[in-house]
Amino acid sequence: MTKAGPVGVGIVGAGMISDFYLENLTRFPDIRVLRIADIDAERAQASAEKWSVPSAATTDELLADPDVEIVLNLTIPAAHAPVSTAALEAGKHVWSEKPIAVDRESARALVDLAAERGLLLGVAPDTLLGRGWQAAMRAIRSGAIGAPLTAVTSFQWQGPDWFHANPEFLFTQGGGPIFDMGPYYVSALVHLLGPIAKVAATGRTGQPKRQIRLGARKGTEFLVDVFTHVSFLTEFEQGGAAQSLLSFDTALFRHGVFEINGTEGTMFLPDPNRFDGEIRIARPLEKFERPIEQQWETIGSAGPEAGRGLGVLDMARHIRSGGSHIATGDLGLHVLDTLITVEESAMRGEFLSVQSSVEPVPSLPEAFDPFQAAL
Numbered sequence: 001m002t003k004a005g006p007v008g009v010g011i012v013g014a015g016m017i018s019d020f021y022l023e024n025l026t027r028f029p030d031i032r033v034l035r036i037a038d039i040d041a042e043r044a045q046a047s048a049e050k051w052s053v054p055s056a057a058t059t060d061e062l063l064a065d066p067d068v069e070i071v072l073n074l075t076i077p078a079a080h081a082p083v084s085t086a087a088l089e090a091g092k093h094v095w096s097e098k099p100i101a102v103d104r105e106s107a108r109a110l111v112d113l114a115a116e117r118g119l120l121l122g123v124a125p126d127t128l129l130g131r132g133w134q135a136a137m138r139a140i141r142s143g144a145i146g147a148p149l150t151a152v153t154s155f156q157w158q159g160p161d162w163f164h165a166n167p168e169f170l171f172t173q174g175g176g177p178i179f180d181m182g183p184y185y186v187s188a189l190v191h192l193l194g195p196i197a198k199v200a201a202t203g204r205t206g207q208p209k210r211q212i213r214l215g216a217r218k219g220t221e222f223l224v225d226v227f228t229h230v231s232f233l234t235e236f237e238q239g240g241a242a243q244s245l246l247s248f249d250t251a252l253f254r255h256g257v258f259e260i261n262g263t264e265g266t267m268f269l270p271d272p273n274r275f276d277g278e279i280r281i282a283r284p285l286e287k288f289e290r291p292i293e294q295q296w297e298t299i300g301s302a303g304p305e306a307g308r309g310l311g312v313l314d315m316a317r318h319i320r321s322g323g324s325h326i327a328t329g330d331l332g333l334h335v336l337d338t339l340i341t342v343e344e345s346a347m348r349g350e351f352l353s354v355q356s357s358v359e360p361v362p363s364l365p366e367a368f369d370p371f372q373a374a375l
């Protein structure tokens with residue numbers, strides 16, 4: 001039977017990020033959060049109570065519920081592929097936190113399984129569906145900086161062991177700045193400059209051991225088995241080029257540096273890990289004279305009308321209307337493939353070709369309103 005109206009969602013993984021999703025998903029009229037599951041049953045129960053979700057469940061109960069149409073996979077990276085596979089096999093559409101998986105084969109298998117079953121697979125980040133990034137991308141596509149050519153991006157600080165009470169997953173396979181923060185920056189680069197053809201990277205591990213800085217396990221030491229400072233160059237299929245830094249190893253806190261150089265200006269874009277931000281354009285100098293007088297234009301600043309969950313909402317609306325949502329599994333696969341290639345390049349000290357590609361990424365319609373019922 002074809003369903004109509006709001007789309008039922010079940011969440012697997014009631015950890016730190018789940019609150020950010022729930023804050024929005026419980027307010028979108030086109031979504032109904034029906035169940036929350038976690039291997040830690042108490043955590044699922046506490047979250048269901050906090051957000052007035054009708055049921056805390058086991059993952060099996062959640063997957064057996066015919067009213068759950070989308071499974072939101074908010075588990076840790078190593079569990080993404082197994083949980084998403086089980087959900088697709090149970091006939092559910094899936095939205096997964098990033099990265100889609102921790103290896104290429106599992107990611108490819110997920111994309112194929114979703115296609116085979118006629119189900120939608122979506123992968124974070126959905127920050128790029130926020131008002132800030134959508135406004136910036138519309139401006140670029142309407143020629144605000146001429147033809148976009150190259151990009152400079154930087155994300156750097158001392159690392160997430162300073163804010164996460166269970167940070168070990170961020171310093172092991174599927175984590176590190178490459179896989180934790182890389183998805184935001186590389187997805188944004190693909191949105192703007194198209195699929196990636198080649199990368200060259202260097203990587204370092206600043207500290208082989210770290211310490212948990214907060215929470216019940218404060219003071220616990222753990223081993224770091226990933227690069228924590230990575231610089232990489234990117235060549236795009238359509239000719240663009242970018243240079244990027246991803247680091248958990250600098251005292252300096254500098255997040256969200258994202259600049260695109262076009263033939264007629266350099267645009268400073270919002271932080272790709274946020275839903276808001278200012279968009280400014282530097283115009284070419286009219287004359288070369290000290291002091292340098294750069295002309296700046298502020299294109300606008302976009303407030304965070306809604307945050308995490310926009311990608312789930314976009315998917316939900318496409319489940320009812322047909323067609324493809326924006327943050328697809330294909331994009332998640334290409335981003336993961338690129339990030340693994342970055343890691344391999346840093347290990348081997350060579351330029352490496354990226355094997356996968358992806359279709360150009362569309363934008364949301366300008367009138368997209370998460371709080372206006374559309375279903």
Ligand SMILES: NC(=O)c1ccc[n+]([C@@H]2O[C@H](COP(=O)([O-])OP(=O)(O)OC[C@H]3O[C@@H](n4cnc5c(N)ncnc54)[C@H](O)[C@@H]3O)[C@@H](O)[C@H]2O)c1
Binds near residue numbers: 012017
């Ligand atoms: N914390 C953040 O600020 C943040 C921001 C953006 C994205 N993310 C992404 O969100 C995901 C989750 O991160 P988090 O910070 O919430 O982690 P977390 O460790 O706080 O929470 C993960 C939860 O998943 C549960 N879980 C693990 N394996 C499971 C399984 N097989 N079945 C059911 N439950 C399982 C854990 O018990 C835990 O409650 C990660 O992919 C991370 O990259 C986190």
